[in-house]
Amino acid sequence: MAKQDKKLVLMDESCIGCGICTTVCPTNLKKQKDINFDVDTEPRAIAVSNGNAFIDYDICVACGICTKNCPVSALIIEVLT
Numbered sequence: 001m002a003k004q005d006k007k008l009v010l011m012d013e014s015c016i017g018c019g020i021c022t023t024v025c026p027t028n029l030k031k032q033k034d035i036n037f038d039v040d041t042e043p044r045a046i047a048v049s050n051g052n053a054f055i056d057y058d059i060c061v062a063c064g065i066c067t068k069n070c071p072v073s074a075l076i077i078e079v080l081t
């Protein structure tokens with residue numbers, strides 16, 4: 001995980017798989033600017049598969065931007081103690 005003091009948490013039961021989180025994530029956007037980026041194979045901080053979002057904790061920096069854009073509030077930032 002990129003940051004130790006906070007963590008992005010997905011509530012799977014709430015996620016409707018709309019994919020908005022994947023499009024607003026600045027980490028994803030930065031990766032997608034790479035000319036060699038392949039959306040099918042390249043890991044992203046957050047992506048959607050089979051109707052559910054999933055988080056790659058090796059890439060997500062827990063910035064929280066996706067939590068503000070999820071229409072069903074399925075994403076939250078958890079502060080670790």
Ligand code: SF4
Binds near residue numbers: 073
């Ligand atoms: S976490 Fe929210 S924004 Fe992301 S796919 Fe699920 S419902 Fe959509």
Ligand code: SF4
Binds near residue numbers: 008028060062065066
């Ligand atoms: S917390 Fe930030 S880096 Fe992690 S998936 Fe959401 S927008 Fe991307």
